[in-house]
Amino acid sequence: MNPLSVFLRARYNKGFTSREAIERHQHKAFKHLRQHIMPRSPFYAAYADKPLSDWPLMNKALMMEHFTAINTVGITKEEALHIALTSEQERNFAPMIGQIAVGLSTGTSGQRGLFASNKRERALWAALMLGRFSPSFLQQQRVSLFLRANNMLYERLGNALISFAFYDLLHSFREHLPRLAEQQPTVLIAPAQILGLLAQAQQDRIINIAPRCIISVAEVLSPEDQHKIEAVFGVTVDQVYQCTEGVLGMTCRAGNLHLNEAYMHIERDVIDKTSGAFAPIVTDLTRETQPVLNYRLDDILIPDNEPCPCGCASLRLKRIEGRCDDILYWRGENGAQLMIPSDLIRQAMATVQTSINDYRTVQHGQSLLEIWLEATDFDPACNEIAHKLQALAARMNAQLPELRFHAGITMQIDQKRRRIITITEKKQRN
Ligand SMILES: [Zn+2]
Numbered sequence: 001m002n003p004l005s006v007f008l009r010a011r012y013n014k015g016f017t018s019r020e021a022i023e024r025h026q027h028k029a030f031k032h033l034r035q036h037i038m039p040r041s042p043f044y045a046a047y048a049d050k051p052l053s054d055w056p057l058m059n060k061a062l063m064m065e066h067f068t069a070i071n072t073v074g075i076t077k078e079e080a081l082h083i084a085l086t087s088e089q090e091r092n093f094a095p096m097i098g099q100i101a102v103g104l105s106t107g108t109s110g111q112r113g114l115f116a117s118n119k120r121e122r123a124l125w126a127a128l129m130l131g132r133f134s135p136s137f138l139q140q141q142r143v144s145l146f147l148r149a150n151n152m153l154y155e156r157l158g159n160a161l162i163s164f165a166f167y168d169l170l171h172s173f174r175e176h177l178p179r180l181a182e183q184q185p186t187v188l189i190a191p192a193q194i195l196g197l198l199a200q201a202q203q204d205r206i207i208n209i210a211p212r213c214i215i216s217v218a219e220v221l222s223p224e225d226q227h228k229i230e231a232v233f234g235v236t237v238d239q240v241y242q243c244t245e246g247v248l249g250m251t252c253r254a255g256n257l258h259l260n261e262a263y264m265h266i267e268r269d270v271i272d273k274t275s276g277a278f279a280p281i282v283t284d285l286t287r288e289t290q291p292v293l294n295y296r297l298d299d300i301l302i303p304d305n306e307p308c309p310c311g312c313a314s315l316r317l318k319r320i321e322g323r324c325d326d327i328l329y330w331r332g333e334n335g336a337q338l339m340i341p342s343d344l345i346r347q348a349m350a351t352v353q354t355s356i357n358d359y360r361t362v363q364h365g366q367s368l369l370e371i372w373l374e375a376t377d378f379d380p381a382c383n384e385i386a387h388k389l390q391a392l393a394a395r396m397n398a399q400l401p402e403l404r405f406h407a408g409i410t411m412q413i414d415q416k417r418r419r420i421i422t423i424t425e426k427k428q429r430n
Helices: 003-012 019-040 060-065 077-090 119-133 173-183 192-203 223-233 342-350 378-395
Strands: 100-105 113-117 141-147 162-168 187-191 213-217 237-243 246-251 257-259 264-272 277-284 299-304 316-323 328-331 337-340 358-364 368-374 402-407 420-423
Touching: 003 119, 019 264, 060 113, 077 100, 077 113, 119 213, 119 246, 141 173, 162 173, 173 192, 187 192, 192 213, 192 223, 213 223, 223 237, 223 342, 246 264, 246 277, 337 342, 342 378, 368 378, 378 402
Parallel strands: 141 162, 141 187, 187 213, 213 237, 358 420, 368 402
Antiparallel strands: 100 113, 237 246, 246 257, 257 316, 264 277, 277 299, 299 316, 328 337, 358 368
């Protein structure tokens, strides 16, 4: 797969029209992976002729542990870590070892991950994004990208047709606004939380921008945020579901989120039979520097089995439920643990009549739910929320955990924002 074919596919191809077509495509890609990539990885060489089910189940911690043996270019973990950490501290985001860029991810769990990519892999990302989302190539496009850390991956966006500006989330958000207003982006790419803040700034007339394309990346876009952003800017928000492990999915022209099955083989670790909720186990069919094989992500995805009007047969998602740690479990009948989709909590919060500016809920085990609230009328809001959640529990045949309310929220802009968080004493699943 080269950047041009990826670009053309993203731009002009509607995607695979049948499951068989996806399987044929992946079969070929697996063959390439086994013949040309796995033999170059000391860790994976011995698995190249073994079935996928025999490959080690990978995760972030194991990937970190075996980094030196997994990558195909002979970079040691110590070398990569040293260069990534130095560049993070200096806020200089071009950490390279030869032609290989290295980056460091923190993720919601706080656990560090290293990722390495070569020039071709970085170009693939840009080709995919621009092919799918650039409004036009007849005019110069100005792309604004808000991310926690820059790296060479994103700088690939800059060329004669596209000007590109990077906004570091570790700098003050307010300081970015004048520059953003001056840049007048045609394409705005940012985490959902930042898009929400930008919509607020536009509403407050601090900025006046008119992007033609808005893409939410790197964290879950809640329906509340989506509506607000769309209302303020008057364009549909597209979603790219990506993490350091790759681009896992994006919205199609019909506005639905599909998994990126052209470049990823994705198996499901089903954790809830009723909704079909699953944690994806991904095998990236394009990566060669640091193979991502049989890698279980901590995300929970809710599938949508209805065919999409866009005609693409790649699996459609109802939504990304969040990290595994975001799912709430309440006590159900007979004390069994019952999954409460965070969507239902959001819905309950959205229907509260007393005005709420923002909230966070943190669930501890099955017995305590803490709620931080920003509301002018704090006590009435608490009463109403308690009432709504009690009704939700009754509807789900679940026992409502003890509720504990706190006034005010401390915003942490440089961290991924989650409105709903579950803290488990012991990991329930791994
Ligand atoms: Zn679609």
